[in-house]
Amino acid sequence: MSLSKIENLLYAAMGLNTASIGSSGVLRAVEQRMLDCKITNISDYTKILITDQKELKQLVEEVVVAETWFFRDTLPFKMLTKFVQQEWLIQNPDKQIRILSLPCATGEEPYSIAITLIEAGLMPSQLKIDAFDISERNIKRCKTAHYRENSFRGVEQSIRDRFFNYDQRFYYPDILIKAMVNFEVASILDEKFINTQIPYDIVFCRNLLIYFDRETQSQAAAMLSKLLNDSGLLFVGHAEASIFAKNWFVSQRYEKSFIVRKINDAVLLNKKNKKTSAITSEKIIKKNSVRQKNKRERRKVVRATGPVPSTPKPLLMATAKVPKSTTNNALLKAKQLADSGKLIESETICMKYLENNKTDKEVYYLLAIIQLAIGNEQKSLQYFKNVIYLDPEHYDALMYLATMLGEQGDELGAKRFRERASRLKNRVDLNRGSQ
Numbered sequence: 001m002s003l004s005k006i007e008n009l010l011y012a013a014m015g016l017n018t019a020s021i022g023s024s025g026v027l028r029a030v031e032q033r034m035l036d037c038k039i040t041n042i043s044d045y046t047k048i049l050i051t052d053q054k055e056l057k058q059l060v061e062e063v064v065v066a067e068t069w070f071f072r073d074t075l076p077f078k079m080l081t082k083f084v085q086q087e088w089l090i091q092n093p094d095k096q097i098r099i100l101s102l103p104c105a106t107g108e109e110p111y112s113i114a115i116t117l118i119e120a121g122l123m124p125s126q127l128k129i130d131a132f133d134i135s136e137r138n139i140k141r142c143k144t145a146h147y148r149e150n151s152f153r154g155v156e157q158s159i160r161d162r163f164f165n166y167d168q169r170f171y172y173p174d175i176l177i178k179a180m181v182n183f184e185v186a187s188i189l190d191e192k193f194i195n196t197q198i199p200y201d202i203v204f205c206r207n208l209l210i211y212f213d214r215e216t217q218s219q220a221a222a223m224l225s226k227l228l229n230d231s232g233l234l235f236v237g238h239a240e241a242s243i244f245a246k247n248w249f250v251s252q253r254y255e256k257s258f259i260v261r262k263i264n265d266a267v268l269l270n271k272k273n274k275k276t277s278a279i280t281s282e283k284i285i286k287k288n289s290v291r292q293k294n295k296r297e298r299r300k301v302v303r304a305t306g307p308v309p310s311t312p313k314p315l316l317m318a319t320a321k322v323p324k325s326t327t328n329n330a331l332l333k334a335k336q337l338a339d340s341g342k343l344i345e346s347e348t349i350c351m352k353y354l355e356n357n358k359t360d361k362e363v364y365y366l367l368a369i370i371q372l373a374i375g376n377e378q379k380s381l382q383y384f385k386n387v388i389y390l391d392p393e394h395y396d397a398l399m400y401l402a403t404m405l406g407e408q409g410d411e412l413g414a415k416r417f418r419e420r421a422s423r424l425k426n427r428v429d430l431n432r433g434s435q
């Protein structure tokens with residue numbers, strides 16, 4: 001009873017949908033706070049929470065999932081470069097680009113944006129990056145900006161060498177990069193605060209709406225609509241594009257990196273901007289219809305004669321977890337092909353590899369990602385299930401399954417996988433804490 005009251009308080013304070021992390025996740029945070037406050041009875045703790053905003057904030061700090069890393073998902077940052085070089089700099093040579101990262105967690109995302117923009121050719125004076133998060137503790141860590149190896153999963157060595165310093169314990173961003181980001185504590189649901197912000201050209205809002213229920217997702221989408229100017233781009237997490245399609249934004253699946261625009265603007269762009277740059281709505285729509293046609297053609301031929309040489313395709317969300325250190329050349333090659341958009345070639349290699357490696361979870365994971373990129377969700381689901389059959393603790397596969405089943409309306413199935421992922425994460429957090 002007390003726990004469900006606490007869950008309601010968290011929902012009101014930060015929009016947290018308990019199902020996203022499971023009641024066990026909330027309970028773990030509550031137990032930690034009770035320990036810190038030396039309170040043994042949960043009813044007593046609930047009473048304090050009702051009257052003491054400070055304690056509620058402390059509980060929010062305990063419950064937030066701040067999982068993030070530099071250049072997470074890779075492709076959004078490649079798309080940002082493409083947008084800046086092919087659209088922004090041409091159309092706005094003298095204007096400053098304004099970017100928001102919300103939520104920024106511990107800072108890896110906004111610093112990655114800063115590095116991307118500098119690499120794309122902007123001068124520091126040509127950009128302004130704001131970064132908000134509800135957690136005061138996270139914002140403090142953003143400002144301190146001390147990172148461990150773990151924050152650099154898959155980041156090119158040359159980027160780390162050029163933009164970070166190392167003091168034997170931590171990596172920290174170069175002072176110039178650090179100075180480019182302004183951090184602030186703020187909730188996406190705080191309408192008063194949001195109303196005071198000048199709309200941005202680009203907003204990154206990734207991996208937050210998955211923690212909200214539908215009503216709160218709509219509320220957040222409305223806030224994002226205020227935060228984004230009419231021609232702006234909104235970068236969302238893999239699992240989140242469909243949420244925006246249902247609300248204020250049109251999903252463009254912009255080369256599969258999950259970028260959306262405001263719906264009015266997308267319609268306007270189609271009418272007005274027939275000839276312009278590489279990434280207008282119209283081009284994407286055309287590309288999509290060609291892609292659909294190619295897909296139909298490909299299906300026909302694949303059934304009859306096996307895979308045909310692929311036509312140019314979108315880049316794949318390069319999340320496949322083939323370790324860089326793997327000695328397996330075939331899998332590495334398959335991942336590189338997938339990363340460069342050659343999905344059919346990549347799939348062919350995977351299938352061949354699979355013949356002699358039926359228990360390698362990584363090949364199933366890559367196949368699942370490929371099928372998702374092609375738009376074959378059922379096959380993708382099956383491959384993700386193979387992954388967790390071989391490795392029940394594969395966090396990413398569990399999260400994909402939860403999200404995909406949720407999108408298909410299988411709430412129960414989604415909940416099951418989300419809870420498994422959440423239990424796994426809690427365990428990893430606990431282990432980390434005790435190290």
Ligand SMILES: C[S@@+](CC[C@H](N)C(=O)[O-])C[C@H]1O[C@@H](n2cnc3c(N)ncnc32)[C@H](O)[C@@H]1O
Pocket residue numbers: 014015064065066067068069072102103104105106109132133134135138186187188189205206207208
């Ligand atoms: C999983 S991290 C996402 C970080 C980053 N965007 C990424 O994709 O790597 C989720 C973050 O959302 C923050 N958060 C949770 N509820 C929030 C809210 N209502 N407003 C702003 N931030 C919130 C948490 O503190 C946490 O740092």
